Amino acid sequence: MIRIHRVSRPAELAGQSNQRRYAEANVVAALFEMQNGKCCYCEARLPKEGHAKHVEHFRPKSVFPHLRNEWRNLLLACAQCNGRKGDQFPVIRRRAGHPAQVVVSNGRNKEVPALLDPTNARVNPKDHVGFFTEVSDGPLAGQIRAIEQSVRGATTIRTLDLSSSYYLRGRKAQLHRIWHAFINLDQAQLDGDDAGLTNARNALTKLMSDTNEFAGLARAFARSVQLDKHYDVSIPE
Numbered sequence: 633m634i635r636i637h638r639v640s641r642p643a644e645l646a647g648q649s650n651q652r653r654y655a656e657a658n659v660v661a662a663l664f665e666m667q668n669g670k671c672c673y674c675e676a677r678l679p680k681e682g683h684a685k686h687v688e689h690f691r692p693k694s695v696f697p698h699l700r701n702e703w704r705n706l707l708l709a710c711a712q713c714n715g716r717k718g719d720q721f722p723v724i725r726r727r728a729g730h731p732a733q734v735v736v737s738n739g740r741n742k743e744v745p746a747l748l749d750p751t752n753a754r755v756n757p758k759d760h761v762g763f764f765t766e767v768s769d770g771p772l773a774g775q776i777r778a779i780e781q782s783v784r785g786a787t788t789i790r791t792l793d794l795s796s797s798y799y800l801r802g803r804k805a806q807l808h809r810i811w812h813a814f815i816n817l818d819q820a821q822l823d824g825d826d827a828g829l830t831n832a833r834n835a836l837t838k839l840m841s842d843t844n845e846f847a848g849l850a851r852a853f854a855r856s857v858q859l860d861k862h863y864d865v866s867i868p869e
Contacts, residue, residue, distance in 0.1 A: 633672075633675065633748060633750055633757040633761055633848050634750065634758070634842065634847050634848045634851070634868075635751075635753075635756055635757060635758075636666060636667055636672060636707075637666070637751070638666065638703075638704065638753075639662065639665075639666045641703035642656075642658050642659050642662045643658075644656045644658050644659050645659060645701050645702075645703050652700075653701045654687050654689075654700060654706055655687055659687070659706070660685075660687060660708065663687065663706060663707065663708035664678065664680065664685070664708055666708075667707070668842050668843040670845060671685075671708070671709050671710040671713055672688060672707040672708060672709055672713075672750050672751075673709055673710075673713040673717075673750075673788075674710060674712070674713050674792070674799050675845055675846050675847060675848060676710050676712075676799075676802060676845060676846075677845050678708065678710060684710070684711055685709070685710060685711070686708070686709055686710075686711060686714040687706055687708060688707040688708060688709035688713070688714050688717070689705055689706065689707075690705050690706075690707055690745075690749050691705050691721055691745075692718070692719040692720070695721055696721075704751070707749075707750070707751070712798060712799075716791070716792050716793050717747075717791060720791050721747070722745075722746040722787050722791060723743040723745055723746055724744040724783060724784075726744075745784075746783060746784055746787040746788075747784065747787060747788050747791060748761070748784050748785070755784070756869065757848065758851065758852070758855075758869070759779065759782070760778065760779055760782040760784045760785035760788070761776055761777070761778060761779060761782070761785040761789065761848070762776070762778075762779045762852050763775065763776055763777065763807075763848070763849050763852045763853070764777065765807065765810075765849070765852055765853040765856045767807065767808065767811050773804055773807055774800055774803035774804035774806070774807040774849065775795060775800060775803075776789055776794050776795055776799070777789075777795075802845070802846065803846055803849050806839075806845065806846040806849055806850070807849060807853070810836070810839055810850050810853050813836050813839060814836065814853070814859075816828065816831070816832040816835070817829065817832035817833065817835075817836060817863055817865075820832050821863065833863070833864070833865050836850070836854065836859065836865055837865060840867065840868055841868070842868070847868075851867055851868060855867060
């Protein structure tokens with residue numbers, strides 16, 4: 633999961649309406665463009681045409697019906713993530729002297745979400761979810777994990793079942809591509825091969841770009857080996 637920058641609201645969503653304006657073609661197209669054609673949660677590639685993508689209501693429309701056409705509540709998700717989340721909307725309840733508790737929402741707007749909203753400018757997913765980025769981690773290679781016991785990270789992973797084998801297969805394959813590019817980079821630096829360095833840097837930069845599938849995994853790997861410090865490769869936020 634990576635941060636998504638929310639763009640301007642499509643004209644179709646202006647004004648109040650109980651109609652399914654959120655499902656109109658221009659709204660779906662705007663979400664697709666905003667998310668670079670990827671699922672907002674797992675970062676799997678979405679098809680531009682067809683029905684294998686769903687408008688996702690971060691706050692479920694069954695619990696928050698008045699937010700069904702609210703632009704800031706809309707995302708685009710793959711069928712798997714959309715189906716697993718369903719109408720779930722866990723929130724964080726805090727009481728003085730007690731640890732944070734995750735409970736089911738009662739539909740109040742001001743509740744603190746226990747799920748990560750990748751368009752929330754104040755919360756960066758990288759501070760809450762990470763990955764096992766060593767190929768030597770074996771079965772855990774590419775697996776998602778909560779960072780420093782993050783409540784939001786752990787709840788998001790559990791609610792969407794992001795650690796299941798369904799998601800892991802794609803991340804594991806991508807991790808091998810990332811490692812291959814890194815090995816090329818490291819070898820080129822050892823050999824003083826300027827052309828090889830440029831090619832390898834470009835390859836890793838592309839793997840970390842917003843448009844690339846599983847960019848969050850590539851960025852987590854980059855941070856783990858300090859690509860910016862040791863190899864002069866910028867790591868996107």
